[in-house]
Amino acid sequence: xxxxxxxxxxxxxxxxxxxxxxxxxxxxxxxxxxxxxxxxxxxxxxxxxxxxxxxxxxxxxxxxxxxxxxxxxxxxxxxxxxxxxxxxxxxxxxxxxxxxxxxxxxxxxxxxxxxxxxxxxxxxxxxxxxxxxxxxxxxxxxxxxxxxxxxxxxxxxxxxxxxxxxxxxxxxxxxxxxxxxxxxxxxxxxxxxxxxxxxxxxxxxxxxxxxxxxxxxxxxxxxxxxxxxxxxxxxxxxxxxxxxxxxxxxxxxxxxxxxxxxxxxxxxxxxxxxxxxxxxxxxxxxxxxxxxxxxxxxxxxxxxxxxxxxxxxxxxxxxxxxxxxxxxxxxxxxxxxxxxxxxxxxxxxxxxxxxxxxxxxxxxxxxxxxxxxxxxxxxxxxxxxxxxxxxxxxxxxxxxxxxxxxxxxxxxxxxxxxxxxxxxxxxxxxxxxxxxxxxxxxxxxxxxxxxxxxxxxxxxxxxxxxxxxxxxxxxxxxxxxxxx
Numbered sequence: 001x002x003x004x005x006x007x008x009x010x011x012x013x014x015x016x017x018x019x020x021x022x023x024x025x026x027x028x029x030x031x032x033x034x035x036x037x038x039x040x041x042x043x044x045x046x047x048x049x050x051x052x053x054x055x056x057x058x059x060x061x062x063x064x065x066x067x068x069x070x071x072x073x074x075x076x077x078x079x080x081x082x083x084x085x086x087x088x089x090x091x092x093x094x095x096x097x098x099x100x101x102x103x104x105x106x107x108x109x110x111x112x113x114x115x116x117x118x119x120x121x122x123x124x125x126x127x128x129x130x131x132x133x134x135x136x137x138x139x140x141x142x143x144x145x146x147x148x149x150x151x152x153x154x155x156x157x158x159x160x161x162x163x164x165x166x167x168x169x170x171x172x173x174x175x176x177x178x179x180x181x182x183x184x185x186x187x188x189x190x191x192x193x194x195x196x197x198x199x200x201x202x203x204x205x206x207x208x209x210x211x212x213x214x215x216x217x218x219x220x221x222x223x224x225x226x227x228x229x230x231x232x233x234x235x236x237x238x239x240x241x242x243x244x245x246x247x248x249x250x251x252x253x254x255x256x257x258x259x260x261x262x263x264x265x266x267x268x269x270x271x272x273x274x275x276x277x278x279x280x281x282x283x284x285x286x287x288x289x290x291x292x293x294x295x296x297x298x299x300x301x302x303x304x305x306x307x308x309x310x311x312x313x314x315x316x317x318x319x320x321x322x323x324x325x326x327x328x329x330x331x332x333x334x335x336x337x338x339x340x341x342x343x344x345x346x347x348x349x350x351x352x353x354x355x356x357x358x359x360x361x362x363x364x365x366x367x368x369x370x371x372x373x374x375x376x377x378x379x380x381x382x383x384x385x386x387x388x389x390x391x392x393x394x395x396x397x398x399x400x401x402x403x404x405x406x407x408x409x410x411x412x413x414x415x416x417x418x419x420x421x422x423x424x425x426x427x428x429x430x431x432x433x434x435x436x437x438x439x440x441x442x443x444x445x446x447x448x449x450x451x452x453x454x455x456x457x458x459x460x461x462x463x464x465x466x467x468x469x470x471x472x473x474x475x476x477x478x479x480x481x482x483x484x
Contacts, residue, residue: 007036008185010209011192012044013051014202019044023209025186027091028360029318029327034091037185040210045218048177048206049148053224055175055203056147062201064118067171071115073198075108078191085159085190087319092184093158094282094329096318107160107191110443113460114167121172121464128474139474145173146248146469147226150219152179152212152240154232155329156284158187164443165229166191166205168463178207179219183329185209220244227467231286233380234405234452241455250456250466252448254380255408256290257438258401260423262394263295265413267302269435275309277411277437278386279364282328287409287439290380291387293397299390306366306388307353313364327360328383334362337383341365344374352388378404394419402428408449409438430457 007025009016019038027034038044078085082104089100123142128134151165162178169176180188185207192207208215220228220240227248230240237253259277261270277289294302318326328334338357344367345351354365365385370377376385391397401410409431412423420434430449433440441447448457456466 008189010038010040010044011189011196011205011207012048013055013206014196014200014204017044023182023185023211025092025183028094028183028330035186037189037209040208040215042215042218044210045177045208045215048208049219049222049224051203052148052175052177052206055201055205056145058201059170059175059204060145060173062173064121067118067173068115070195070198070200071111071118071167071170074191074194074200075111075115077194077197078104078111079108085187088186088190089159089184090318090326092186093155094284094318094326096320096323096326098321098323099281103157103160106443107163110160110163110460111167113444114163114171117168117461117464118171120461121468123470126472126474136477136479137474138477139472141470141472143172143465143468144471146467147174148224149174149176149227149229149467150179150225151176152216152219152228152230152232153181153188155181155184156281156286158184159191160443161231162188162191164458164460164463166195168460168467170195170200170204171460172464172467174467175204176206177219177225178205179212179216180207180209182209182211217243229463229466237454248466250448250458250463251454252286252408252458253452253454254286254382255406255438255449255453256378256380256404257287257406257409257411258291258293258427259289259411259437260394260397260401260413261292261294261298261302262397262412262414262416262419263298264415265298266415266435267298267305270413271302271305271309273411273413273437274386275306275313277439279310279313279325279384280439282325282362283384283386284329284333284382285439286380287441288382289386289411289437289439291377291389291401293389293391293400295394295397296390296392299388303352303368303388310353310364310366315361315363325364325384328362329360331360333383334360337362337381337385340374340376340379340381340383341367341385344370344376347371347374349374354384372403380406394422398423398426402426405452406449407451408453409433409440411437411440429453 022036128137354363
């Protein structure tokens with residue numbers, strides 16, 4: 001007989017449910033025990049989906065003012081409990097307490113933006129008499145919710161990335177079932193707690209904790225689920241796309257983001273921005289700077305300053321305000337990064353700094369002369385490693401930046417407005433940051449990529465577009481001219 005451990009219940013259609021079968025949530029810094037969450041079964045997921053069918057009807061009928069009120073009240077609850085939310089993010093994940101606090105602030109903004117966008121789900125009139133024979137018709141279109149949304153979220157932003165799916169779903173009148181990352185489920189459950197406190201009607205939201213191998217396929221393939229919103233890795237995204245069937249799919253699948261530094265750039269600004277962009281959240285960041293292409297005439301100066309900044313990074317206890325970088329999400333991931341770095345060095349790459357592992361900690365690492373046939377040059381590192389490349393000129397930098405199967409965001413540092421606009425036109429990415437690193441995002445902008453980086457766009461307004469469909473209404477009138 002299994003011993004029942006006391007921990008956090010999961011949120012199923014408005015009810016908090018415990019299970020005897022549980023998953024331990026551990027602190028990756030030292031593998032210390034934090035709590036447990038239920039290990040949901042297929043039956044639990046089926047129950048959530050069945051309840052969500054009714055929840056979708058309830059959500060669709062919620063007046064806009066009520067959606068706004070609930071979203072704002074949830075945001076206020078998080079604001080009043082910021083320390084608890086930040087501590088939870090930091091304890092169960094990789095972020096330092098400073099990074100976790102910033103994520104809580106972003107989550108509050110995401111929900112407030114969702115409340116504002118709820119009042120802006122507009123349609124427009126259609127001039128049917130543009131078509132000969134339709135002079136007796138008048139009408140419009142409006143947007144209506146699609147029904148049940150499946151949301152699968154990653155470990156690296158365990159609160160705000162959940163809010164980016166839940167907030168727009170509620171704003172647009174949908175029901176949503178969240179399957180959070182197994183490693184970091186507590187933050188998602190706290191978000192459910194905020195919506196429960198805010199008075200969200202039962203059955204509209206479920207947060208189901210458990211192993212993807214057990215409940216994931218059921219969630220994405222069930223015919224009642226009309227949209228899958230997934231943030232994660234390319235391989236998993238491709239597998240979901242093959243299984244999901246005829247339903248809407250929105251995916252953000254990461255990147256190995258490039259940044260170009262031209263010879264006319266402000267080098268100090270470029271260094272400071274790219275160091276931060278490379279090592280924020282231990283590099284476990286879909287926007288993280290992975291490849292930096294620097295014009296040859298400034299390469300030595302840039303690389304020297306870059307290494308100097310990296311050498312001052314404080315790695316250690318993530319709960320300390322003075323810490324710049326904590327551990328990776330687990331030792332297995334740190335070992336993977338170590339293996340990729342060792343492979344690159346074996347093939348001729350030069351290690352400029354770092355390359356040391358201690359359990360789940362991996363030091364900030366900089367490589368140069370990395371051959372293009374290395375795993376680390378083509379795939380998403382998702383760890384604290386950045387590659388420096390000297391390039392002959394602007395054209396070469398653009399060509400090398402595009403020469404991967406990803407295209408989420410990029411950055412370019414230059415004072416030449418013509419070069420900036422040329423980069424905008426030529427770089428195969430979903431977003432390009434001028435005089436900034438790739439690691440810049442606000443929660444109101446369209447966010448997503450091309451190629452292997454995903455399908456569709458997030459950002460509250462744009463997620464709402466994904467989560468709704470247009471419905472056309474046409475009135476056939478007794479008289480051909482309504483207005484004269």
